[in-house]
Amino acid sequence: MTAPVTSPRNWVVTRVQNSSSALDQAFAEGLTGHVFTAREGKTVTLACGRRAVEFTSCSYLGLETHPALLNAAVASIGRVGVHFASARTRMRTDDLDVLERNLCAVYGGASVTAFTSVGNVHLGLLPLLGAGYLPSYPVARDGVTFFLDRTAHASIQVLRGVLEQLGPVRRFDSEDPESLPGLLRDGEPGRTPVALVDGVGSMGGLVNVASLAAAVEKAGGYLYVDDAHGVSTMGRHGAGYAYEVLGGSLPDHVILAGSLSKGFGGQGGFCALRSDADTRLLRRFGNPLIFGGPLSLPMISANRASSELHLDGTVARLQEELWANVRLFDERTGHQLVNAGVTSPVRGAMFPTEEDALAATRRLSLADILVTPAFYPTVERGHGLVRFAVSALHSAAEIERAARALAGDHPERAA
Template sequence: MAKADDMLQTFDELISDGVRRGLVHNTAEDDRLDGRMITLGGAPTVNFGSCSYLGLETHPALKAAVVDAVERFGTQFSSSRAYLSAPTYPVAEEALSDLLGRPTLLTPSTTMGHLATMPTLISGDDVLLLDYQVHNSVQTAAKLAQAQGTRVELIPHSDLRTLRRRIGELRHTHRRIWYAVDGLYSMYADFAPFEALNELMAEQEQLWLYVDDAHSFSWTGWHGRGRALEALSPLALSRSVVAGSLNKSFAAAGGALSFPDAESRRRVFTLGGPLIFSGPVQPPMVGAVLASVELHRTAEVAQRQERLLHLIRHFNHLAAEHGLPLVSRSEAPIRCIGAGQPGVAYNLTARLRAAGYFTDVASAPAVPAKRSGVRITITAHHTEDDIAGLVDTLADALPRALAEEGENVTNLRRAFHRQLSPMYAVPALNAA
């Protein structure tokens, strides 16, 4: 097994390669932002790297709420919530609880929410099974639970056969068996297998779920509740913690940790480390939270959700027509085009940048190095022409990037053989 220092050195080399190529650690050069375009190297570029999927960060109601909150409460409220909360904090938590239909805590970030919740609710009598691709923030919080005596294991991605087997082996020696997943995985954009999990939870009374639903919050689900709160059965939700992000599609700040009962929420609020020793979401962004909650109750957000879904389907359709190696066929705003080796992913991203499209690189440590790709995020700011231009450029650039990096289609398909179906046979690459 690789030592931690060796792994850090490998990741440093991979990321530093991206820095040298000018493809990571970038800064937008604009004086004002409209959500769609950014300036890089003096050139206007369509931004396909934003996680504000509904495009609400420029909405007049949210901007006005931030200005109002600054005028009323100042730029910050510098107190631990263990002692004192800003006036609008409990109002925001009540609004979020009503929106999500569950007792909810507003935390400074989703990561801080995990750090507060997991070590508090998952005890030394429990076992925590982590999906191999669950978000780094969950894995970090799991280490705190592990330090307190919780047994922690990694299991293969979305492998419910292994999960079922481990439940059978652990059920007599542990109180609860927690399974931690992402509602929507942030790189390859596949959803957790909620239907199968509902069935398994009905069978296994000791099974509990911990769901990081950060990337599906707001842009999908009734009033933006996300995928997990929509797809999990009432029984499954009675044994689930679901975390949403207010810092992505919700266009505000913080994390929303929702609990199956008021006592779990009380316990985390009382004992969760970051809620005792860290600062809160600051008043300007609490104002944005409240405005976003109200907006999510309106038809406008439902219309934006429909428009975003239309753009996602448009991308999927064009990608299939061009035979692009789309890693997941889900209808999610995150789209990943497989590239294989990191060098190919960087090369392809550079070609997209030169053509006027900013995208992210999906590479280690976020994904296995040999299964790197180009991570594209679609937002309601985009147009159909933006999508079409990006896909055309991808179809032209991918075979060139493979050839320039000394790679080929066979290796790419081999790297993603579990994800790529026959419909993504990459005919465009065969012609290269």
């Protein structure tokens, strides 16, 4: 695939030109892009009538099928309908206020705002942070320098052009403990550093947010953590990986973004800020909140119900089931996968070639195990990864079957 001759060299051109046909092949063979018509637990019925076990959904606790969320969504439809076509700043349902109050409790009194997606959190919050308008996060007179982790999610990477309107953007490698501290030492003293990282990696890895937070604090800056894949999976109230490793509190120099669409079991994203003054400014000037549509009303109510399960101990019990399944998966795969032994619900089988990854995905599919095959730019060019999203809902038998199929045992279609 080639770009038009007149195209300037940019990240879009680089991404498209460096990508292979491996993902297209996976779609063509029916190894990804599945369409399902029903599900029970982790078993889905595909449009062709075939039944299979999925390891693709990032709903790590299975909350999206919990009766409390289902009942809340249905009741909301009868009470207020499916949608209200107005920005939340103009009018909102009462369940949104309850949801945000509950999230404030989950995050120890931090001030929380819900968005339609984590990407919209970044788009709404980072420009205000970079421009120095959030009251609790002042910046130097010369502005900010953004330090963007190379492993940060694409929803942050794609905003580089927006961020560069506010200050320089530097890249660093969170896997190298000296990368960010070195850049901070050599940085511009007249600017406030803002480091942008993930918490739990979507394809593997845990970012050492505690050490990065310490380095940024020493430099007088801020750490912005997108913990989309960590939310709900750790902590007594499911505050998530980053919040827990930071001591079960939100430090003054840390801003947390999280997802309501993964472990939380609902839909949307949120941010946790230091004070209500920051939140008022965000809700007044955050672009997606002012000019974008709201969450659907049933999903707001489902999110509210999930937040109550976070506070009443249900989520803590589901976490135990999740981590038991993760330990079993590691045991059955010989502790050889990406993230083995790590407190992440994501496991990956990395292969030296894309064809090897496709072959593994075929074996799994033959055993009626559905996974996520990933290629460049998600992983290093030329390599392939098969991702497993482990859930509290997976049975021991389903985990055993997936492990055997990955190893090449019993590739025949399951009964």
